[in-house]
Amino acid sequence: MTDALERLRALDACAVSDALDTLGLPGATVGLPPLWPVAGVVAGRVRTVRAGAKQATGPAGHIAASVVDSTVAGDVIVIANDGRTDVSCWGGILTTAALRHGVAGVVVDGACRDIGESAAAGLPVFGRAAVPVSARGRIVQVAAAEPVDIAGVTVHEGDWVIADANGVVFVPAAHTGAVLDLAERIVAREARMVAAVQAGGAVATVMHDDKFPTAVPE
Structure with a gap:
């Protein structure tokens, strides 16, 4: 794992996208740029979260909070929210917690808020938009560690991801070496x-x- 991660960090999203193209594999996404300038490459193992509309009444755990608590250094949290840009599913407090665990970055197929806090803290976040609207009372975490759809790409827990100024590319775990x-x-x-x-x-x-x-x- 360490060898694969170091090799991935030495590449960039374009080279990995080209390799996937040549091998006939999916993985490259569109529409998920860094939400502020990011220096270098973000790479790591994927931890998946799926968000959805809140159905039950009463309080609920915050999106991604339980996943953040179980991360290890180098993980990248990947949140599927169907590309919604009207509500946030990542913010400043989650960033603080993620950095304590050594999370390398966050990818959200949707929107985020508190991006000034995350930028100042040094956690790279890739997504579709910044909005002030809170997830609380609107959307919740409906699944974790399950396959998710991110900008049309099926992503599994344990896959690899590389992200930089060019965008976000996922590498299926079964094809890492090739x-x-x-x-x-x-x-x-x-x-x-x-x-x-x-x-x-x-x-x-x-x-x-x-x-x-x-x-x-x-």
Whole structure:
């Protein structure tokens, strides 16, 4: 696990997305940028949460609170809220708790609030919008550690995620080795492409489709 995490942290979302494309695997999302500028790469194991409308009367536990309490250093909390932007499901107090556990970042297919607090605290949060509207009395956690839909991608507890200024990409746990191997080859090949262009090569030739790595090593 540690080796896979270190390898993932050395990549970026674009290289991993390209590797998934070449292997015919889903994982890259659209519409989930960082909610403020994030330096570098966020990577880690996925902890899933599914939010939904509050049905029962009376008080309820806050979304993601129990999951935060069970996280370990390097986890990334991933909250599915069907892309809703009218209500928040992450905020400043959760950020404080998450940082105490060493959480690496948060991905929300929906909205967040208190983003100034989270930004100042240094916890990267990726999502669709910032809103002031509280989850309390509106939405609750309906499941955890179960498969969730994040921007059209099915994500499982224990999958990997990499997120940066380009967006969010998930790596299915069963394909971790193949994706990392190919992403590393892509990064190495693109470095050679940059060197070729800097040396005066025609970019039309350098970037031709036949110059990019295939799923099977040449």
